[in-house]
Amino acid sequence: MNNDSLRIRSSEPQQSTSGGPDIGPHIPATRVNYLRSLSKIVHLSDEAKAELESVSKQYAFRVSDYYLGLVDWGDPDDPIRQLILPRVEELHEWGSLDASNELSVTVAKGVQHKYKDTALLLCNKACGAYCRYCFRKRLFMNENDEVMHDVTEGIRYITAHPEINNVLLTGGDPLLIRANRLADLFSSLSAIPHVRVIRLGSKMPAFNPWCILDNSELQAAFRTFSGGARRIYLMAHFDHPRELTEPALESIACCLANGLICVNQCPVIRGINDDPGVLAALFETLSYIGCPQYYVFQCRPTAGNEPYCLPIVRTWQVFSEAMRRGSGLARRARLVLSHETGKVEVMSVDARQIYLRYHEAKDPADTGRLLICHRDDQAVWLDDLRPVDG
Numbered sequence: 001m002n003n004d005s006l007r008i009r010s011s012e013p014q015q016s017t018s019g020g021p022d023i024g025p026h027i028p029a030t031r032v033n034y035l036r037s038l039s040k041i042v043h044l045s046d047e048a049k050a051e052l053e054s055v056s057k058q059y060a061f062r063v064s065d066y067y068l069g070l071v072d073w074g075d076p077d078d079p080i081r082q083l084i085l086p087r088v089e090e091l092h093e094w095g096s097l098d099a100s101n102e103l104s105v106t107v108a109k110g111v112q113h114k115y116k117d118t119a120l121l122l123c124n125k126a127c128g129a130y131c132r133y134c135f136r137k138r139l140f141m142n143e144n145d146e147v148m149h150d151v152t153e154g155i156r157y158i159t160a161h162p163e164i165n166n167v168l169l170t171g172g173d174p175l176l177i178r179a180n181r182l183a184d185l186f187s188s189l190s191a192i193p194h195v196r197v198i199r200l201g202s203k204m205p206a207f208n209p210w211c212i213l214d215n216s217e218l219q220a221a222f223r224t225f226s227g228g229a230r231r232i233y234l235m236a237h238f239d240h241p242r243e244l245t246e247p248a249l250e251s252i253a254c255c256l257a258n259g260l261i262c263v264n265q266c267p268v269i270r271g272i273n274d275d276p277g278v279l280a281a282l283f284e285t286l287s288y289i290g291c292p293q294y295y296v297f298q299c300r301p302t303a304g305n306e307p308y309c310l311p312i313v314r315t316w317q318v319f320s321e322a323m324r325r326g327s328g329l330a331r332r333a334r335l336v337l338s339h340e341t342g343k344v345e346v347m348s349v350d351a352r353q354i355y356l357r358y359h360e361a362k363d364p365a366d367t368g369r370l371l372i373c374h375r376d377d378q379a380v381w382l383d384d385l386r387p388v389d390g
């Protein structure tokens with residue numbers, strides 16, 4: 001294929017009109033529609049709609065009718081509702097839009113290179129729905145132009161950097177890109193000898209599993225480009241066991257059957273999954289279906305995230321208790337902060353101190369470095385902690 005014209009166009013997922021699994025009366029099996037306006041949600045009062053519209057003007061709102069169908073409207077604290085519906089507290093001045101300073105590792109438009117062997121291509125500007133706690137919500141704002149739809153420059157950069165052996169396609173959600181364009185991108189990356197792994201960071205198995213199930217062209221691309229010594233990994237994003245519906249599980253089975261390796265990663269979010277029983281159930285089911293938990297993230301202090309972020313110590317307590325309850329295969333996850341300086345693992349917390357370690361570092365010399373900080377039960381980010389020897 002010709003890299004000189006490698007342009008990616010986003011699309012709504014391709015839907016077939018038949019062949020969806022039988023998933024009961026609340027979940028449409030054939031066509032998934034997207035809502036961009038809160039005014040369309042019949043379960044909300046006019047007053048609530050008016051109040052929340054101002055939030056959705058600041059931070060984008062979008063949801064599929066399938067995902068909205070998972071909400072228990074009788075429960076105001078329902079976790080799926082919390083994940084998808086804006087809250088007025090998002091407008092509190094708090095955090096920053098680029099909390100991990102991704103701009104500092106942006107080497108070309110839409111290309112990030114922070115860790116030696118990994119490059120990120122921000123190749124789509126939309127997601128199937130917008131998680132309220134999103135750490136990249138800046139991409140969905142009108143004035144943002146960090147995403148590249150023309151990946152030519154990214155391919156050139158990766159080709160010129162033989163140390164890059166894996167490439168994460170992200171954004172936004174790469175599985176919202178048309179299958180033929182995604183196949184072109186797989187083809188270009190696969191033609192680079194040193195690229196051995198392509199990772200797809202996607203929440204589509206949760207937001208709209210039919211975008212995989214009904215997309216034979218996408219499945220064929222998976223089969224073509226994932227196999228042997230080169231693999232495509234699906235970095236799925238399930239936050240709560242209620243997202244693991246029958247079609248969602250089928251979409252993972254479909255990815256596995258078509259040659260992908262699947263893992264899950266998610267943050268711990270107040271009101272959504274900050275309960276050890278919920279997280280343990282999530283990890284357990286994911287381990288059964290061949291999509292084990294990989295990273296668990298501390299919620300980033302991104303603007304608008306104040307109602308969703310827990311202190312590090314509380315996240316650790318939820319995470320470590322969930323790990324204790326799980327079986328061995330469900331217990332391989334690591335709790336990390338995606339900090340500007342690196343991926344910092346929370347190793348342990350005792351009465352006086354928090355023990356952290358650079359799992360990966362922007363400065364390679366820091367990789368593996370231990371950090372011991374004074375325990376602070378209010379701290380939400382590494383910058384809030386005070387090193388013991390500092």
Ligand code: SF4
Pocket residue numbers: 127128129130131133134135136137171172173202203237
């Ligand atoms: S799926 Fe990821 S990128 Fe998309 S809205 Fe959710 S957190 Fe943000």
